[in-house]
Amino acid sequence: MIRLEHLNKRYPGAAQAALDDVSLHVPRGGLFGLLGPNGAGKTTLMSILTGTLTADSGSVTIGGHALAQEPATVRALLGYAPQELAFYPGLTVAENLELFACLTPRATAHSLARAQEVADLKAHRGKRAETLSGGLKRRLNFAIALLGEPQVLCLDEATAGVDPQSRNFLIEAVRNLAQDGVTVLYSTHYMEEIERLCASAAILDQGQLVAQGPLDALRIEGERLEAAFLRLTHTRLRDSI
């Protein structure tokens, strides 16, 4: 469903490439984890995938459509919940959903109602987004990504900063979507979420794909995913320089 071929990206003035010959294949209807330390290139990869950043070279194909040739078609297939809470705090929940529904080409009244239902926001429609709890804000961020009934859902730190109940709710919602046939690319720092949700994952480090495949293939026998992650990416702090 998602095919990235030999992606390269170097930011102007940067000594090191943000992405260095990254190739990745995510099959249709799966839950695929994307792991990496800070600065590994996860957000760069997500940005290229969602069309907000241009790769220096390489190609992105989603659902058989090349992003470079058919950006509008690819956009229509994609839903994206960025790491930031990407909505308008001064608007109510309902106003945010309606606004982004108007801006999402494939959104309908039905998809709006469905997104609201999946994120369980009905009781909070009239509340200003700025007054919501951290968990509700994450749910609103997530719901907006669902407005176009996407076939591919890219979630970047979807549960960052929320309580265990909200995290559990979001994880279950993502699992249900995957069961309905949505392909999910799930980027996070929480290893237990990947272990709970995903059958396969890729680990990025310093712009390079250091491992990808089924979780069992990434782990040495009996090893936790976190231990495997540290073994593959080493323990040196990445943002201390």
Place this chain on the structure above:
Amino acid sequence: MPYPMRAFAALCGKELRLLSRDRHGLLVLFAVPTLFILIMSLSLRDAFRADAGFSIAVSVIDEDGGTLAHDFVGTLWQQQGFRQVAAEDADVVIHVVPGFSEFLATRHELAASFRDGVAEPPMLQLEFQPSVLPQLRAAAALSVRQCLLSVQSDYLMAEVMGYSDAEMQTMRYLGDPRRLPVEERYRSADGTPAVTPTSVQQNVPAWLIFAMFFAVIPLASAFVVERQQGSLLRLRVLGVSSTLLLASKVLPYYLVNLLQMVVMIAIGVWLVPALGGDRFTVGHSVFGLWMIGTATSLAAIGLALLVAVRVRTTLQATIAGGAISLILAALGGVMVPKLVMPATMQQLTGVSPMAWSLEGFWDIVLRQGGWQDALPEAMSLAGFGLSCLALAAGLLRRNSTNTTTTP
């Protein structure tokens, strides 16, 4: 509704909704200019009146005590603008020096030698407080000299030339510069009598223009918040183009600017006169007013969006937006009327789009011109606004494609 129209309408609605909930933004856009118009129009009311004269606290110390000195002091107190106070409270103390009366009575006999260069001793000494403005000092000194001249002329006509009372009345009439038959009037664009400039005619357009340009602060701040919170990123993922994004900000703020225009003009027409000021006169061309208002709005929004795409934080937006607006206002004759500036500063006003706008508004509301008279200024403002918008769109597009995403 086709997608681009639907998206445009939704983004415009979002902008208006957010602005209507932004109390600080509304305060900046409506309350601040309203207060400026009221304060400046009322406090500068008399400065724009040709017949307003002056008022100064005066103390006279007569060290001569003669008849002519007595006549001079009597004449002085008949003048408008001189308020008699004690010496310690006076803005100016007038010393009538000893020998005043004798000297005034013989001055005509010595005039030939004074013409030949003999130094003339002072008859009066005027001591002003340093806090007295130069214009007030000049007006008061001129009035004192006219009193002195009047006493001297009366003495010469009565005692030296032996005029009768009737002849003296005639000579006084002929010698009064205010009675000379000279017609003064303000000329409009088509040569017909124009509206008399008042502080409200100056201040309503000036602070309206300032308010329109001050939209840079809420607009740029909202844009920064949009970028920092990731809403802008989400719009880009959804395929909202830079052009659509900027256009969706131009229309709501244009509507806000039009509302500012209606509110500020209404304040000038109704509120300022109710508080004792002059009434604002709109002029004959409502279309001309709309045209120059629209062009000013385009320039203001273009500049605001250019600032918005350049700044990175709300603090930068507030500081840069506020500083640019204040500098353009100071240069453009909004804060200090262009007419009172020195020639070099008057030339410098040409660099400020606020000055172009002020001239355009004056073409309509002061010179009573039609829309054609304000067209050159409107074209300059529109050109400036469109250039800023094009630059902002270019910068936004460049940022969007390569540099804004955090690695």
